[in-house]
Amino acid sequence: MFTKTPPKGMRDILPQDLSVREQVLDVIKTTYRGFGFLGIETPCVEDLGLLTGKQGGDNEKLIFKILKRGEKLDLNTQSEEGQLCDLGLRYDLTVPLSRYYACNQGKLPSVFKAMQIGNVWRAERPQKGRFRQFVQCDIDIIGEESYLAEVELITATSKALSNLGLKDFVIRINDRRMLTSFAEYCGFESARHEALFIALDKLDKIGMDGVREELSQHGFDADKTEKFLNLINDLTNGEDALQRAAKVNAEAAENLQRIKAVTSVSAHDCRIVFDPTLVRGMNYYTGTIFEVSYGDFGISVAGGGRYDKMLGMFLGTSVPACGFSIGFERICTILEQMNKDEKPTQNKIAYIVDKDISVENLQKVLADSEEKRQQGNVCMLAKKIKNFGFLLKQLREQGFETILMLDNDGIRKVD
Amino acid sequence: MFTKTPPKGMRDILPQDLSVREQVLDVIKTTYRGFGFLGIETPCVEDLGLLTGKQGGDNEKLIFKILKRGEKLDLNTQSEEGQLCDLGLRYDLTVPLSRYYACNQGKLPSVFKAMQIGNVWRAERPQKGRFRQFVQCDIDIIGEESYLAEVELITATSKALSNLGLKDFVIRINDRRMLTSFAEYCGFESARHEALFIALDKLDKIGMDGVREELSQHGFDADKTEKFLNLINDLTNGEDALQRAAKVNAEAAENLQRIKAVTSVSAHDCRIVFDPTLVRGMNYYTGTIFEVSYGDFGISVAGGGRYDKMLGMFLGTSVPACGFSIGFERICTILEQMNKDEKPTQNKIAYIVDKDISVENLQKVLADSEEKRQQGNVCMLAKKIKNFGFLLKQLREQGFETILMLDNDGIRKVD
Numbered sequence A, B: 001m002f003t004k005t006p007p008k009g010m011r012d013i014l015p016q017d018l019s020v021r022e023q024v025l026d027v028i029k030t031t032y033r034g035f036g037f038l039g040i041e042t043p044c045v046e047d048l049g050l051l052t053g054k055q056g057g058d059n060e061k062l063i064f065k066i067l068k069r070g071e072k073l074d075l076n077t078q079s080e081e082g083q084l085c086d087l088g089l090r091y092d093l094t095v096p097l098s099r100y101y102a103c104n105q106g107k108l109p110s111v112f113k114a115m116q117i118g119n120v121w122r123a124e125r126p127q128k129g130r131f132r133q134f135v136q137c138d139i140d141i142i143g144e145e146s147y148l149a150e151v152e153l154i155t156a157t158s159k160a161l162s163n164l165g166l167k168d169f170v171i172r173i174n175d176r177r178m179l180t181s182f183a184e185y186c187g188f189e190s191a192r193h194e195a196l197f198i199a200l201d202k203l204d205k206i207g208m209d210g211v212r213e214e215l216s217q218h219g220f221d222a223d224k225t226e227k228f229l230n231l232i233n234d235l236t237n238g239e240d241a242l243q244r245a246a247k248v249n250a251e252a253a254e255n256l257q258r259i260k261a262v263t264s265v266s267a268h269d270c271r272i273v274f275d276p277t278l279v280r281g282m283n284y285y286t287g288t289i290f291e292v293s294y295g296d297f298g299i300s301v302a303g304g305g306r307y308d309k310m311l312g313m314f315l316g317t318s319v320p321a322c323g324f325s326i327g328f329e330r331i332c333t334i335l336e337q338m339n340k341d342e343k344p345t346q347n348k349i350a351y352i353v354d355k356d357i358s359v360e361n362l363q364k365v366l367a368d369s370e371e372k373r374q375q376g377n378v379c380m381l382a383k384k385i386k387n388f389g390f391l392l393k394q395l396r397e398q399g400f401e402t403i404l405m406l407d408n409d410g411i412r413k414v415d
Helices: A015-034 A057-062 A094-107 A148-163 A176-185 A190-200 A203-217 A222-235 A241-245 A250-266 A328-338 A359-374 A388-397 B015-034 B057-062 B094-107 B148-163 B176-185 B190-201 B203-217 B222-235 B241-245 B250-266 B328-338 B359-374 B388-397
Strands: A038-040 A045-047 A065-067 A085-089 A112-121 A133-142 A169-175 A270-274 A288-294 A299-306 A321-326 A348-353 A378-383 A402-407 A410-413 B038-040 B045-047 B065-067 B085-089 B112-121 B133-142 B169-175 B270-274 B288-294 B299-306 B321-326 B348-353 B378-383 B402-407 B410-413
Touching: A015 A112, A015 A133, A015 A148, A015 A328, A015 B038, A015 B378, A038 B015, A045 A094, A094 A112, A094 A133, A094 A321, A133 A148, A133 A328, A148 A169, A148 A250, A148 A270, A148 A288, A148 A299, A148 A321, A148 B359, A148 B378, A169 A176, A169 A250, A176 A190, A176 A222, A176 A250, A190 A203, A203 A222, A222 A241, A241 A250, A241 A270, A250 A270, A250 A288, A250 B359, A299 A328, A348 A359, A359 A378, A359 A402, A359 A410, A359 B148, A359 B250, A378 B015, A378 B148, A388 A402, B015 B112, B015 B133, B015 B148, B015 B328, B045 B094, B094 B112, B094 B133, B094 B321, B133 B148, B133 B328, B148 B169, B148 B250, B148 B270, B148 B288, B148 B299, B148 B321, B169 B176, B169 B250, B176 B190, B176 B222, B176 B250, B190 B203, B203 B222, B222 B241, B241 B250, B241 B270, B250 B270, B250 B288, B299 B328, B348 B359, B359 B378, B359 B402, B359 B410, B388 B402
Parallel strands: A038 A112, A169 A270, A348 A378, A348 A402, B038 B112, B169 B270, B348 B378, B348 B402
Antiparallel strands: A045 A085, A065 A085, A065 B065, A112 A133, A133 A321, A169 A288, A288 A299, A299 A321, A402 A410, B045 B085, B065 B085, B112 B133, B133 B321, B169 B288, B288 B299, B299 B321, B402 B410
16 A cells, blocks of 8 residues: 655645635735736756755755666666766755746846746755745846845835735845955954854844854854954944944945835835844855844745846856745745635535436536536535435535525525 | 756746746636636655556656655665655656545545646656646546546536637547457457557557557457457447447446536537547546547647546545546647737836936835836836837837836836
8 A cells, every 4th residue: 555645844735725825826926927027937857966056055955866867877887976866856946047047048138027936845854834845936136236126126025925914024134245344344254254154144043142152162263253243233223223334335335225215115014124134044145135024033934135146157247136035835824824714705506416317407407507607606516425414514614605406396505 | 157958858938938828727727616626736746656656657667766865865785766766756646636635535525626736747758849847737526436527527627628718629538448348349358458458549640550560460369359440440430339339338338428418518619529449548547538639630638537446545445536637738839829919918017217316216116106006007117228229129029018217307108
């Protein structure tokens, strides 16, 4: 006998859950289309060399690798993962989008506003609420180097979240160049910046003392660390933090200031705040970064940023790019809890038929159901079984409020 | 530099093509929902043991296999594909649906009408119009042993195809039990039936002489072969073919007769015909089988049948099941050719802005665009570039018929 359960860390989606997911996707797509974003699709599978190109940070360790096939596979001579496998399941949508743009550039507008929605896979250790296959919803603007890209991405994403019924979320923004300037200002050499940012990224979990401790363990100079933490602390507070940050990196601060000023008006149901502690994990970010936090626990429900160097790895010449990704699975979890008791809008009608119903009568029932379907109802057949009460109970549980039967007097309602 | 092209046999989908695909999916989903089918989703990845369980016929040779991860992988001791891999990409939606039903039976109606739409993968030799990742759209009725299942599947699928704009298609029906009875009637032993049906399946490509030749090469008895081909030939013609077929298998013939009689009225824009040469490749079919042919060349655009034994392999007890699958990729190809010159229905508005536009003016533009978006328009920003004529040309090519600019007099139209 075969196993009944889905593979470890993956899941089956039940009809009522899929219905919520499709409604969420529909709102997101409709909103983004309204802003002129064009839907695209890339294969779920990409060349392994592309996926392991050091763009995805830690996610590259989590790739599902696909065995070579046919003549390309020689189990006698090939014995390393890189030799045995040639493809992998994508771990995000940004790397595939970059390849897509490079491949299809001639057929796309020179400033390309893309929307991509699809599954991604990561072989993470399974834990509650995290899955090894999950959906991402990304919008990206390729070919726009100015802050107009950030403004449109933030405005559209806040509108999508607002249309989904989320209120009072916070969009935190920062700039990777700002982080680098902080590090330089405090005297850290560039080889140590990544480790510094990884520690800073944990601030909300381990606090200032935890970050200080981690940096000390990694051998960071205590005086410089103190200077860095004081700077971060100072810039975390006050409406004029960006003016003060301008002393460290005027260009990045001014850019953030403009984005903040415009989106404070254009973005919906949210606050925009400068957060000097925001890091974002991916190695590919080069400028503005942003993240949306929702609710009392500040759950991250969306994030993104500018990645001006990635396209250059495909094209030779650099092309600016900036993207925003909605954490679809978290949104669905939040909305499931918000809308638990929502009723379906379509009327559902079941026609109970005897298994020995005559051909003519079955034709009559089907004609009647097609007429009612044209009027916007859901109509289906249900075969009469011995336990009639159980059948009615099951149909009512499925939302069939109108139940019909054919007898000598024609089609009549069952009470 | 990274490679720009998608993996061999896979493809990137351009915005205009995705738009057609999403419209097709929308029509199919809306139609099937109207018949009470409930959407479900299973992971793209399944246990390799499940996928190689001899249900999928030749498709099992085409599975993309996924390398084990972490401690489960030991390249020193494991050297066969079955040891190295534990998962695979699904090659159809029927095997996963069966596992899904077995796993979630307690949460589903006792007669379960499922709709599943998703990608499947087959490592076929790439050829024109065939891809290694492609979409299938399936509906299935689980738990209904009577012909009511076939009637509802055929009625709903013909309605979906009709709603998509396809007319004059033919639904051919047959029964696996009928094929078996043909073979027994002609004296072939059961071990040879599969080879016999494989040859018969090629009739439309190689003709009667070709089938005779192939059977002769496989050592089939010439007299029996002649009897078989005469029987098939006889039953291919005439309105009363099913009455004559009843002499070989009365139960199957009567069942087909009833399905044909009901769906001749309930199914839309199509003809229903009995086709004694219809075989269908999958090993899992046990009863009725059907296939939809479209156009002068009789391209197959949908197919399915009854598979009453598959659920038993998960549950121990047998549960009847019957399904119909629309060949989504072929439908898209047909519709792309039919609707080449269709116009988008939404009005598209572009706001050209200078990169040095003031914060206040940008806020004004965004407010105006949000207002127009609320009225159902697509609105986006486009940054002014030196070559203004090129910008206008690109925007018009993208379908932006209304182009606006902000100057001292406010927002005005560009001619």
